[in-house]
Amino acid sequence: MKQRRVRFAPSPTGPLHMGGVRTALYNYLYAKQAGGKFILRIEDTDSHRFVPGSEEYVIESLHWCGIVPDEGVDKDGKIVETPCAEHPHAPYRQSQRKHIYRKYAEQLVSTGNAYYAFDTPEELDALRKEAEAKKSSFTYNYHSRTSLKNSLTLPAEDVERRLAQESGWTIRFKIPENRVVKMNDLIRGDIEVNTSTLDDKVLWKRTDELPTYHLANIVDDYLMEITEVIRGEEWLPSLPLHYLLYEAFGWEENRPQFAHLSLLLKPDGKGKLSKRDGDRLGFPVFPLQWTNEDGEISHGYREDGYFPEAFVNILAFLGWNPGNEQEIFTLEELIEVFSLERVVKSGARFNHDKAKWYNQEYLRRKSTKELVKAFRALEGERLSAFDDNYIGAAVELIKERAYFVHEFWNLCGFLFEAPQEYDPSGVNKFWKDDIKGIIPQVAHFLENMEPFSSNVIEENLENLIITRSWGMGKVMNTLRLLLVGRSSGPGVADIMEILGKKEVLRRISNAIARLG
RNA sequence: GGCCCUAUCGACUAGUUGGUUAGGUCGCAACUCUCUCAAGGUUGAAACACGAGUUCGAAUCUCGUUGGGGCUACCA
Numbered sequence: 361m362k363q364r365r366v367r368f369a370p371s372p373t374g375p376l377h378m379g380g381v382r383t384a385l386y387n388y389l390y391a392k393q394a395g396g397k398f399i400l401r402i403e404d405t406d407s408h409r410f411v412p413g414s415e416e417y418v419i420e421s422l423h424w425c426g427i428v429p430d431e432g433v434d435k436d437g438k439i440v441e442t443p444c445a446e447h448p449h450a451p452y453r454q455s456q457r458k459h460i461y462r463k464y465a466e467q468l469v470s471t472g473n474a475y476y477a478f479d480t481p482e483e484l485d486a487l488r489k490e491a492e493a494k495k496s497s498f499t500y501n502y503h504s505r506t507s508l509k510n511s512l513t514l515p516a517e518d519v520e521r522r523l524a525q526e527s528g529w530t531i532r533f534k535i536p537e538n539r540v541v542k543m544n545d546l547i548r549g550d551i552e553v554n555t556s557t558l559d560d561k562v563l564w565k566r567t568d569e570l571p572t573y574h575l576a577n578i579v580d581d582y583l584m585e586i587t588e589v590i591r592g593e594e595w596l597p598s599l600p601l602h603y604l605l606y607e608a609f610g611w612e613e614n615r616p617q618f619a620h621l622s623l624l625l626k627p628d629g630k631g632k633l634s635k636r637d638g639d640r641l642g643f644p645v646f647p648l649q650w651t652n653e654d655g656e657i658s659h660g661y662r663e664d665g666y667f668p669e670a671f672v673n674i675l676a677f678l679g680w681n682p683g684n685e686q687e688i689f690t691l692e693e694l695i696e697v698f699s700l701e702r703v704v705k706s707g708a709r710f711n712h713d714k715a716k717w718y719n720q721e722y723l724r725r726k727s728t729k730e731l732v733k734a735f736r737a738l739e740g741e742r743l744s745a746f747d748d749n750y751i752g753a754a755v756e757l758i759k760e761r762a763y764f765v766h767e768f769w770n771l772c773g774f775l776f777e778a779p780q781e782y783d784p785s786g787v788n789k790f791w792k793d794d795i796k797g798i799i800p801q802v803a804h805f806l807e808n809m810e811p812f813s814s815n816v817i818e819e820n821l822e823n824l825i826i827t828r829s830w831g832m833g834k835v836m837n838t839l840r841l842l843l844v845g846r847s848s849g850p851g852v853a854d855i856m857e858i859l860g861k862k863e864v865l866r867r868i869s870n871a872i873a874r875l876g
Numbered sequence: 877g878g879c880c881c882u883a884u885c886g887a888c889u890a891g892u893u894g895g896u897u898a899g900g901u902c903g904c905a906a907c908u909c910u911c912u913c914a915a916g917g918u919u920g921a922a923a924c925a926c927g928a929g930u931u932c933g934a935a936u937c938u939c940g941u942u943g944g945g946g947c948u949a950c951c952a
Contacts, residue, residue, distance in 0.1 A: 565950040597947040836911030848913035
């Protein structure tokens with residue numbers, strides 16, 4: 361079997377959305393499992409919508425996820441522009457392949473599969489508005505093209521003159537009339553469409569003298585020897601055109617197989633997931649943070665504290681499952697078990713809670729060493745006076761209660777800074793006259809405790825409290841309040857062990873002094 | 877409007893050759909553990925969109941309806 365070659369082909373019109381990352385991921389998994397190549401190609405044939413920085417954003421996003429292209433991007437993370445052994449099909453940016461497409465577009469005209477059209481955008485707009493007024497719609501097709509300005513209707517000399525004189529003309533594909541195109545999709549099975557419902561799509565644009573997606577895409581997939589096209593469902597309606605193009609070029613033998621992925625839907629309401637949903641519902645829709653030209657910041661999974669492994673896992677399970685009950689998969693494991701047959705056909709709704717759960721699962725799987733490093737990266741200054749062992753003990757105490765590393769400080773900051781104030785409702789509830797007499801006795805008892813370890817503290821303290829009939833809850837909750845300033849948190853004995861005897865006694869006496 | 881795709885708990889989904897108490901995960905609830913809050917453990921509520929048809933028997937096959945999604949640009 362020949363080598364599998366798949367591609368991810370985003371257009372640089374802004375930040376890559378998580379749905380795009382999922383498409384890239386599925387392509388990557390498919391390629392890696394088959395021992396094939398994953399290619400990145402930049403489809404920048406729309407000069408008007410180009411957004412600076414989006415190409416770099418795509419590459420950085422994929423890199424963060426560990427979805428690294430085999431072809432199209434060099435070791436420095438740049439799109440390859442000149443062919444070499446590893447990147448034989450360069451350039452991988454379509455704007456730099458313009459000369460290639462022109463030839464193929466004209467080939468289609470000469471074989472009668474396409475024609476020059478001279479209608480201006482304004483003329484076509486007018487026709488659309490006119491049709492709209494009559495509650496119908498204008499379509500450039502077998503029916504209407506006979507009455508429009510193109511090389512099919514105009515005399516040959518007129519066409520010659522226009523091609524020579526006029527700067528603007530487009531090339532349109534001549535969709536055959538009343539034929540059934542039989543297609544196959546790896547996920548959806550057989551699909552049939554009658555060509556009479558299709559329109560004569562523009563293949564070559566007059567406005568920026570570049571091919572449209574349809575032409576560039578087919579030519580590049582052919583030239584780059586792509587074997588499977590795994591892309592979003594929004595392309596399904598143009599699949600018949602793409603089939604027809606392969607046929608018109610005589611490339612049917614080399615036509616890739618297609619797989620159309622369902623779209624990611626809004627968590628609530630209607631429609632597909634969009635940029636705005638993230639801000640509205642409080643979760644990121646982009647892998648990495650993005651700042652647009654107006655300075656507006658969109659959240660990114662990376663900056664919001666998601667681990668890339670978790671993000672990849674979340675994406676993989678949005679529209680695919682392994683068929684068993686395992687939910688946590690590394691990239692390597694996903695490569696092993698992924699299959700297009702198990703991709704779900706209907707759209708998947710993103711769920712923020714489940715995404716957080718995934719991150720929590722990955723957080724729990726991290727070693728203390730890794731978490732200490734991540735914690736330091738986030739809270740460097742506040743932790744600088746403490747060594748890794750101390751921070752490690754703190755992390756181990758609270759890691760089970762966190763979804764994200766950025767929650768660590770709130771969960772265990774009291775181990776690094778003595779409380780500045782005491783939760784008023786806790787004070788109100790616990791700091792009563794009887795306990796005021798008990799706490800100094802407890803402090804005195806702790807002074808002589810050796811070793812000052814969680815188990816010893818727990819056991820002895822419990823004995824003391826029970827013997828004196830003080831009440832476990834009352835004493836322990838008060839101690840927690842005095843030690844950390846709050847009435848909730850980890851076990852008191854565990855907190856004491858990490859703080860150490862000296863600090864514990866200091867905090868208790870400070871608290872007594874402060875609270876009176 | 878037209879064309880195409882799609883339809884199982886609130887969400888993600890299993891259920892690939894028709895026969896299951898329709899399973900799992902997130903979330904939710906209760907109980908439990910417990911010095912608090914989490915976490916953990918146990919349990920529970922929760923779904924085959926609807927209508928025909930085929931069949932002894934349909935979540936599963938067929939048709940229709942309805943819902944959802946996409947496309948309908950000289951955007952991708």
